[in-house]
Amino acid sequence: MAEAKAWPPGRIKIADALRVLLEKKDFSAITTAEIAKTAGVTEALIYKYFKDKRDLLYQVLAENLEHYHFRAHTDLKGIKGALNKIRKLIWSHINVYATDRVFAKILLLDVRSFSDYYTSETYKLVKKYTEILLEIIQEGIKDQEIRDDIPPVFLRQAILGSIENVCLTRVIFGREISPDDLTEKLCEFVFKGIEQRAVNHSTTQPLNY
Template structure:
């Protein structure tokens, strides 16, 4: 399987760096190959074209991102704790990898329609995790009963996503991790059951 090969991972990691530093349109396959320390032709053993590299980067990195988030969430007992953990994990994981944050928050969004459709498919499992936490919280009685799951999911994802995007746009010049408690508090205050 290609994902077990070291060169495949070298190319993925190099692509994240090159795309973050040069933008998607300024990232020729030859630049990615050079950064990965492989011949140009080696890239085509693993990927059809540059677009395929970008989608695969997102699939690989988002897959790891979702896996880590689920692992942490599974250690929490209540939906409130799970949601606070998801918010924290989302922000911490992207703020710890500046290049990946640039690629996910800026470069992927400038891509063409077909590419965005593929990217949305990769995001679906993550959005399902958020949906499940919301439903669990409503069943437990920790979240309000009248919540519309798709609306709340958009609110949660939209908030954390915009926080990371803004941090990237401001060249990461402030402490995003320090904002996590307030972000969590504001989101949870909107959806938690009032005593």
Template sequence: MKKDKPKYKQIIDAAIIVIAENGYHQSQVSKIAKQAGVADGTIYLYFKNKEDILISVFEEKMEVFVENLQQIIEIDASASEKLFKMIENHFSVLASDHHLATVTQLELRQSNLALRLRINTILKNYLILLDSILREGIENGEFEQIIDIRLARQMIFGTIDETTTTWVMNEYKYNLVDLTPKVHRLLLNAIKA
């Protein structure tokens, strides 16, 4: 599998930097290769094209969000606390890597429809985990019994996502993670029983 090959992660990390600094459309494969310290041809041993690199970047980094959220779901805590930890984790991962935040919040949005559909498929696992927190909260009486899970998921993810995008657009001038309690309170007020 290509992910086990030694230069795969090196290329992914280089692609995040190059795409964040130059924009997806101005990021030639040769720039990514140079940043990764590999020959141009080496890139093609791992990826079909630049689009494949962008998808792989998202897949690779989304796995981190999914794995972290999976661990959060398994802790012995209320659904409300799990929601807090989810928001905090989402902000923490992106706050710790400004290049990644720029790629996920700005560059991925400029991609074509086919690419966005692939990105939505990757995102689905994360959203399924969010649904499980919502279901748990409904079942234990923390959240409204009548909430529409799909709508609540869109509201929660949309709020987290837009808060992050605004932070990126403001050039990371403030601490994103510090917004966790405020975002959590607003969302909780909308869904709590």
């Protein structure tokens, strides 16, 4: 799937058309007629390449996911330490939402309400992506950088939830997303929590940086 090469022109035009339309409209408000017209093909062609309208959405998402998954992987190369990796992953993650609003909208809003999405190939890609974070957490626990009294899978959910929810409102209302600023705040939150630390200047110095 999404072989990156050799898609017929019609298929490409259709996928691009959907991306264009999603910039301005909800997925549910976009009709197949509209997609076909924007793509410059007939409606029936959509159904040659996609099972149905949703499948088109899933496949468009999948193409983006593959790309960003690959990028996340390379972005992490050369970084030492679980917390540093998490910081970088958060930054990259937010940066994608900041620069590709259509992708953000599809992933955070459009597909989530369809229950067949969770059995799709595309959802497997999402899981593959979040696997990266899980591995970093496990590494961090092993190296004593991350606490070991909360299950890694749980931590992953909580971390991703906070990232996504912070970006979500900004995506919905078209507000600006600043990766630097948000990453800084998110890391503070995720790493240290909201509790006011004891104001004990002698013993609470951070050890790692």
